[in-house]
Amino acid sequence: MPFSTPARACGIDFGTSNSTVGWLRPDAETLIELEDGKITLPSVVFFNLEERRPVYGRLALQEYLEGYEGRLMRSLKSLLGSKLLKSETTVLGSALPFKDLLGFFIGELKNRAEAVADRPFEEVVLGRPVFFVDDDPVADLEAQNTLVAVAHKLGFKDVSFQYEPIAAAFDYESGIAREELVLIVDIGGGTSDFSLVRLSPQRRSLAERHDDILATGGVHIGGTDFDKQLSLQGVMPLFGYGSRMKSAAPMPTSTHLNLATWHTINAVYSAQ
Numbered sequence: 001m002p003f004s005t006p007a008r009a010c011g012i013d014f015g016t017s018n019s020t021v022g023w024l025r026p027d028a029e030t031l032i033e034l035e036d037g038k039i040t041l042p043s044v045v046f047f048n049l050e051e052r053r054p055v056y057g058r059l060a061l062q063e064y065l066e067g068y069e070g071r072l073m074r075s076l077k078s079l080l081g082s083k084l085l086k087s088e089t090t091v092l093g094s095a096l097p098f099k100d101l102l103g104f105f106i107g108e109l110k111n112r113a114e115a116v117a118d119r120p121f122e123e124v125v126l127g128r129p130v131f132f133v134d135d136d137p138v139a140d141l142e143a144q145n146t147l148v149a150v151a152h153k154l155g156f157k158d159v160s161f162q163y164e165p166i167a168a169a170f171d172y173e174s175g176i177a178r179e180e181l182v183l184i185v186d187i188g189g190g191t192s193d194f195s196l197v198r199l200s201p202q203r204r205s206l207a208e209r210h211d212d213i214l215a216t217g218g219v220h221i222g223g224t225d226f227d228k229q230l231s232l233q234g235v236m237p238l239f240g241y242g243s244r245m246k247s248a249a250p251m252p253t254s255t256h257l258n259l260a261t262w263h264t265i266n267a268v269y270s271a272q
C-alpha cells in the first residue's frame with residue numbers, strides 16, 4: 001500500500017463471536033492486540049455480581065466458568081435489528097438499555113485500541129454484514145443507524161461502513177500477484193456473507209472500487225445457530241422443551257427458544 005503516514009481512522013470489526021480493531025500504519029501490523037497479546041477480543045460481556053463490574057472477552061468467559069455469580073452476554077451484535085434493542089434489561093440492580101450494552105462493548109474495543117496505539121481515534125470504519133436483517137430494508141437501516149448512534153456517543157465523530165466480505169476481499173488482495181476474480185465467503189457467528197470481487201495488485205490503491213464489486217449477498221445464518229440447535233436438542237428437553245403439560249396441551253416453547261439463543265437469553269431475565 002502506498003502510504004507513509006498512519007491512517008487517521010481505525011477500523012472496527014464488531015463481530016457476533018469475535019471482534020478486532022485495525023489501524024493502518026507504515027511498517028507495523030494492522031491488527032491491534034486487544035487481549036493478552038491476541039488480536040481478537042471475544043464479543044462477550046460478563047457482569048460480575050460479586051465484584052459489581054463488567055468484564056470483557058476471554059476474561060469474561062473465564063470468570064463465568066470459574067463460577068462467579070453474574071450475567072454472561074454473548075452475540076451482542078444480534079441485538080442489532082432485533083426487537084430487544086428498544087428495551088432494557090436489569091443488570092446489577094439497575095435498568096440497562098441494550099443500546100448501552102452495545103456501547104459498553106464497542107467502547108471497550110475503542111479504549112483498548114487507543115491504549116495500544118497511544119492516541120485517540122475520532123474516525124472509524126465499522127464493518128457491517130451485507131444484511132443485519134434478512135428481507136427487511138427498514139429494520140436493516142435501523143440497525144446501521146443504531147451503530148452510528150452508539151459510535152457517536154463513544155466519541156467517534158466520523159463514522160463510515162464497509163461490508164465485511166469486501167473487507168475480507170481487500171485483505172486477500174494484499175497477497176496476490178496478478179488479477180483474480182474471487183468469490184469471498186465469510187462464515188461468521190451470526191451471518192454468512194458472500195462477495196464476487198475483481199482483485200488485482202494494480203487496482204489495490206484505487207480509492208474507488210465500486211466497479212470491481214460484482215456482487216454481494218448474505219444470510220442470517222452462522223456459528224451461533226449451531227449453539228442454538230445444540231441447546232434445543234441436548235439441553236432444553238431436560239427443562240421440558242417438547243413435553244406436555246398436565247392438561248396434555250403442548251408445553252409453550254417461547255421461553256425455551258429464548259434460552260437457547262444467546263442474545264434472547266436476556267429477554268428471560270426478569271424477576272418473574
Ligand SMILES: Nc1ncnc2c1ncn2[C@@H]1O[C@H](COP(=O)(O)OP(=O)(O)OP(=O)(O)O)[C@@H](O)[C@H]1O
Binds near residue numbers: 043192
Ligand atoms: N477457535 C474456534 N473454534 C471453534 N469454532 C470457532 C472458532 N473460531 C470461530 N469459530 C466458529 O466460527 C464462528 C464464526 O466466528 P467469527 O469470529 O468469524 O465470527 P464473527 O466475525 O464474530 O461473526 P459475524 O461476522 O457473523 O458477526 C463462531 O461462531 C464459531 O462457531
Ligand SMILES: [Mg+2]
Binds near residue numbers: 016164186187188189
Ligand atoms: Mg465476521
